[in-house]
Amino acid sequence: MARTRSPSGNLPAEITSFVGRRQQLGEIRKKLTAARLVSLVGPGGAGKSRLALRIAADLARGFADGAWWVELAEVRDGALVANSVVAALDLRDQAGTQPAQILASYLRDKRLLLVVDNCEHLLGEAAQLVAEVLRAAPNVRVITTSREPLQVPGEQVVAVPPLELPAGNGTESLARLRQNEAVMLFTERAAAASGAFELTAENRAAIVGLCRRLDGLPLAIELAAVRTRALAVAQILERLSDRFALLTGGGRVALPRHQTLETTIDWSYELLGDGEKTLLRRLCVFAGRFTLEDVEAVCTSDDLPAAEVLDTMTSLVDKSLVTKQDVRSHASYRLHETMREYATLKLRDAHEERVLEERCLEYYRATCLQSVDQARYRLVDWLAWADLEIDNIRAVLHQCVARGDLARGLDIAASMGYYWITHGTTESTRWLDQLLGAENVAPATQVRAYYLRGWLSLLQADAATARPWIARAVTTAREKGQLTKLSESLSIAATVE
Ligand SMILES: Nc1ncnc2c1ncn2[C@@H]1O[C@H](COP(=O)(O)OP(=O)(O)O)[C@@H](O)[C@H]1O
Ligand SMILES: [Mg+2]
CATH class of the missing domain: 3.40.50.300 (P-loop containing nucleotide triphosphate hydrolases)
Known part of the structure; x- marks a missing residue:
């Protein structure tokens, strides 16, 4: 009997232990x-x-x-x-x-x-x-x-409530406490960070106090737990409590949860070294997942040379500020949404927003232009790359449209042809229609864009729209001496006559 393919799905792997719930x-x-x-x-x-x-x-x-x-x-x-x-x-x-x-x-x-x-x-x-x-x-x-x-x-x-909290009065046995969700997450992440860590009669009060202070919020607990590498739990609690006290005017009033989390993130950020701070705030320029190569190309400067990026990234991952996620055995990274929001504010404070956005745009433009002519010979790899980077590329395209930087936007959109024709004909038609009015466009991009626009219409079974675009591709390729593109355009032109 013929068996139909039954794909099991694409759930990401869980890379840390799961607790409770x-x-x-x-x-x-x-x-x-x-x-x-x-x-x-x-x-x-x-x-x-x-x-x-x-x-x-x-x-x-x-x-x-x-x-x-x-x-x-x-x-x-x-x-x-x-x-x-x-x-x-x-x-x-x-x-x-x-x-x-x-x-x-x-x-x-x-x-x-x-x-x-x-x-x-x-x-x-x-x-x-x-x-x-x-x-x-x-x-x-x-x-x-x-x-x-x-x-x-x-x-x-x-x-979804935060994790179950331990009682604050010290009446629970150690065995009971070990089963508590918030305590379990704290001790597991602390053990992962510092090698050996255990809930003991000595540190129980501090752990309970900290979990309660952090309101059982898993992300906040993870950020605090990694600090057990250098600080005793009581010290972490004391330092965090000082921060919360500043916000609540010294009272032990409960903060709204988002503020608890933001304060914990802020505390964790302040403990970073200068290089780590610089890198973390710059990472928010990536709208989506990113790779080490992306970071080395976009986020470096004299005070953060490319040679230090790997160590600094590793350290941010170890501190739970950046999440590492392997996609098809390729390491990629992302920021939790709340972390990205925080990093965006920090980047703005440092007045680095425009510079980083510009570098990001130039990087993706250069990468797209470099890979476009080779893409067809290594299509599987190229598509895997495009798939990983597409949200960054979309964000950059958005920026080009918003700033009226159409020529550079067109360089990018026209270079993503293989992605668009396999993954997004309707989306790319929209991009191209916003960008095709660009002036001072490089000849290769111009021909590529006309050709792609025509091709997309053909895929949409709209030969009438395709024809004039392909004709423009042929004329422009001829005028500008783009011979390879001329032959491609002529061969597609033959199919729409
Ligand atoms: N039950 C759990 N066990 C282990 N880790 C958890 C648990 N819940 C959350 N986390 C960790 O806490 C962090 C924030 O969780 P996440 O699911 O991203 O929160 P949200 O989606 O509500 O913003 C992540 O690093 C996640 O792995
Ligand atoms: Mg989420």
């Missing part, structure tokens, strides 16, 4: 049996994404077509939500069909679990897409994570 896992599981959409809602750093990942990994086997992860944190443009889902499912957007329609027809008969992570900044667009998917695909279930509910009919909301 038994009650929430049970609740989500139950709600997802009754309803088709469950939204995990809570403040930044509360552990929503991690919980979604854990439940998806647990449930994946029950879905014949697997569990799929869509990361929206990196997507800046609401119009690209559906494109992101299409890309995550590894579908090809090659025709003139809108991504939402591609999804509806692909998912119609699928049995799969879709996780849409970090919807908060694109709530309306995410809600609309999820509603369409649920309507079109009766056997698809969706988990979203967000700071607020999506407000889609049938949505079941699960409020």
Whole structure:
């Protein structure tokens, strides 16, 4: 009997241990049996994404077509939500069909679990897409994570609380305390950071105090725990408490959770060396994931030479300020959204925003231009690169459009041809139409852009629109003596006559 391919999905690997959450896992599981959409809602750093990942990994086997992860944190443009889902499912957007329609027809008969992570900044667009998917695909279930509910009919909301806290009165036994979620996360991360770390009768009061002070917020606990490498827990508690006291006027009033997290991030940042501080704030110029090569090219300066980048990055990862995530055995990095927001403020304070944005733009432009002619000979590698960098490239394109820097934008957009024709015909048509009015464009880019615009129309089965673009590609290639491009343009021209 012929077997259909049953892809298991694309869930990212969990690289650190998972702690607790038994009650929430049970609740989500139950709600997802009754309803088709469950939204995990809570403040930044509360552990929503991690919980979604854990439940998806647990449930994946029950879905014949697997569990799929869509990361929206990196997507800046609401119009690209559906494109992101299409890309995550590894579908090809090659025709003139809108991504939402591609999804509806692909998912119609699928049995799969879709996780849409970090919807908060694109709530309306995410809600609309999820509603369409649920309507079109009766056997698809969706988990979203967000700071607020999506407000889609049938949505079941699960409020993700911070981790369970230990009692503050010292009545729990050590054995009980070891089972407490917040204490467990703290001790596990402290042990990972400093080699050997244990909850003892001596440090229990400080650990309990710290977990309570940090309100059980996992991200804050992780940031504090790594400091056990150099400080005793009591010292960490004392120093953090001083910071909180400044904010609350000395009282022990509870801070809003986002402020607890921000204060912890700020404390952790202040403890960094100068090079680490410089690097961390500069990393926010990347909208999406990034690689070491990207960082070496964009974020360096006299006081942060490229030779020091690897060590500095490693140290930021060790301190839980940057997350390392391997994609197809290639190391890549990202910032938690809250960390990126913080780094953005710091970059602004340092007046480095414009310089870094400019370097980022030039870097991606140079990289795109360098790789374009070789891309077809090593397409698999090139597409893997484009896939990893696409959110950075989109952000740079946005900037070019916003600043009216059309010529450089066109250099980039026209060089991404193989990505667009395989992953985003509708998206790239929009980019090109915004950029084609550029003046002072390099001849190679000009021909490439006309040619690509024509090709995209052909893929959209629109020969009438394609024809004049291809004719322009031929004329311009001839005028400017671009012989290779002339022959390419002529051969495609022959197919539309
Ligand atoms: N239950 C858990 N066990 C272990 N680590 C956790 C747990 N919940 C959260 N974390 C860690 O805390 C950090 C913040 O969690 P995350 O899921 O990104 O928060 P959110 O999505 O709510 O902003 C991450 O590094 C994550 O791995
Ligand atoms: Mg998240």
